[in-house]
Amino acid sequence: MVSHIKKFETEDDVAVALAKYICHLSAKFIAMHGSFSVVLSGGTLIDTMRKLTESPYVDSIHWSKWLIFFLDERVVPLDDSDSNYKLAYDGFLKKVPIPECNIYPIKEGLSPEETADEYEHRLKHLVANKTLRTSHATGFAKFDLMLVGMGPEGHVASLFCWHFQRFEKQKWVTFITDSPKPPPQRITFTFPLINSASEIAMVVTGEDAADAVKVALGKHANDHYPLPVQKVSPEGTLTWFLDNKAAPWNLGALCVIL
Numbered sequence: 341m342v343s344h345i346k347k348f349e350t351e352d353d354v355a356v357a358l359a360k361y362i363c364h365l366s367a368k369f370i371a372m373h374g375s376f377s378v379v380l381s382g383g384t385l386i387d388t389m390r391k392l393t394e395s396p397y398v399d400s401i402h403w404s405k406w407l408i409f410f411l412d413e414r415v416v417p418l419d420d421s422d423s424n425y426k427l428a429y430d431g432f433l434k435k436v437p438i439p440e441c442n443i444y445p446i447k448e449g450l451s452p453e454e455t456a457d458e459y460e461h462r463l464k465h466l467v468a469n470k471t472l473r474t475s476h477a478t479g480f481a482k483f484d485l486m487l488v489g490m491g492p493e494g495h496v497a498s499l500f501c502w503h504f505q506r507f508e509k510q511k512w513v514t515f516i517t518d519s520p521k522p523p524p525q526r527i528t529f530t531f532p533l534i535n536s537a538s539e540i541a542m543v544v545t546g547e548d549a550a551d552a553v554k555v556a557l558g559k560h561a562n563d564h565y566p567l568p569v570q571k572v573s574p575e576g577t578l579t580w581f582l583d584n585k586a587a588p589w590n591l592g593a594l595c596v597i598l
């Protein structure tokens with residue numbers, strides 16, 4: 341894994357840097373293989389993507405080539421205020437011309453287990469028809485870019501501390517019915533699928549996340565029971581986007597895990 345840490349003064353600076361980074365990767369992957377597969381988290385990430393919907397970025401992207409997936413989703417109707425799709429639609433998707441048929445929300449009206457199975461089945465179908473690439477190393481789908489947020493206690497996607505889903509090795513998508521963060525019923529990509537990605541951006545802003553960021557990047561990491569965020573280790577490149585509140589210390593002073 342190649343790893344970079346980009347730290348900025350303010351959250352607004354992170355938003356600008358993230359827009360530039362995504363624009364760059366969009367052009368690169370579309371030139372390489374004609375499309376750009378992007379996996380979105382929910383939470384604060386969507387607001388931090390706001391600059392992409394503004395000039396000059398919005399006009400420079402081939403939006404028709406984008407494919408949108410969801411790293412985790414709450415098992416609620418798509419118009420529910422808890423839905424990550426709704427969050428992404430209101431904050432990002434409705435502002436850019438990505439064709440509706442290129443956006444892959446969960447199927448509504450199923451149980452959490454059925455929702456996860458159906459999403460995994462759809463991803464496998466997209467790999468089979470070559471809409472998505474495959475990781476030659478793992479056999480899992482290989483997304484071009486995953487935009488990953490982190491909860492204050494170090495969870496990523498809906499993979500939480502003390503929950504067995506984080507150890508899943510076979511499934512691409514799994515489910516949880518007792519999420520410690522509401523709502524309880526969710527589906528989530530598993531670590532093998534997450535770590536098959538070409539590029540992962542860990543986007544973390546705000547002081548609530550500082551303790552987990554320090555553990556994730558620092559020398560006091562618990563190797564026996566790492567935080568979920570510490571299991572993010574893509575085949576490709578991991579790039580941290582941090583603001584000063586999430587990482588208020590001198591990064592050079594830490595033993596950074598690269």
Ligand SMILES: O=C1O[C@H](COP(=O)(O)O)[C@@H](O)[C@H](O)[C@H]1O
Binds near residue numbers: 380385411488489492
């Ligand atoms: O519940 C969730 O939380 C994480 C972190 O959210 P944040 O608001 O602390 O940024 C998010 O990445 C995930 O997609 C979401 O379902």
